[in-house]
Amino acid sequence: MSIFRTALMVAAVSSLSLATLNVSWADDANTMTIKLKDGEVKVELLPDLAPKHVEQIRALAKEGAYDNVVFHRVIPGFMAQTGDVQYGNTEKGFNARAAGTGGSTRPDLPAEFSKEPFVRGTVGMARAQSPNSANSQFFIMFTEYPSLNGQYTVVGKVTSGMDVVDKIKKGSEADNGAVENPDKMLKVTVGAKK
Template sequence: MKLIALAFAGLLGLASLSTQAVAAEDDYLTIQLKDGPVVVQLLPDVAPKTVARVKDLAKKGEYDNVAFHRVIEGFMAQTGDVEFGDMKDGYDAQRAGTGGSDQPDLPAEFSSVPFERGTLGMARAQDPNSGNSQFFIMFADGSFLNGQYTVFGKVISGMEYVDKIKRGEGGNGEVNDPDRMIKVTVGRK
């Protein structure tokens, strides 16, 4: 009887591990760029509302074909304007970077996680609670952003493809004929 109880406990442990593996897979985002896939580890313990929003938009396909409308050498690449940045449906070069999703803005989720190379942060207007769908990927460390913007993820592979994103020429990093996120999926695909 004791042996059966131990075997049953072992099976429960395996079931628990497989549930954790499924949950862990859900904490990754894959962004397909022109040069290859970028895998991001999401940080739901750090920014749960932001991570939930990004996953929701990715699952709905809203990030697919969205332009990197603002890209500044040595700083970051900004994307995620699902309203005006979709390069296959409704792209508006003049307005890209001013839109968001049809969902309400998010509250800031500031943390002690630093802005380092490969960090993903939620873009916002002057109001700290105005993040919606746009985000940026850091090309380099940016400690001046620490505690000012919501960190929600970190590139764990494919940073070499992020480095190849077309840079902007304008004073604010505006990009003519920008690169785009071809497809964004939840998981490491």
């Protein structure tokens, strides 16, 4: 009888360990790391909220499309916006005047609005006036901003490195956050570094 109980306990512990490992793998697949000049920012991507947007971000990161892309619009007390792979890449076709107007070679995405609030550390997709125009650009919130709730797609949340986000060079509030000589994302990866 005690051998049977021991076998059940070992099986239960083994199952628990495997479940823990699977959660760990899933978490790695949904972790975006953004390397900035002052350190790394970790973002937990939220595919349950926005599967199409998260898949687009993953694909662009895998291609290296986000590497060397500037934070073209940074408004103190609001957010830092980046991700224009068409015009914002300092190594490929950079155009300071057009940065923020482009996207990627991938199609725009239909809105995936949710009830997730925009608070400090929320990562949302930037878009034009049409709700279905998000493509590659995203922004990181410096603070809570309820007027964005349900109006923009939430794709993730910063889990570490908000102190690094706070150091991103700010733009002119008078010029809608446009940044002269902006900071950039040096490297963006999604998933575990192997």
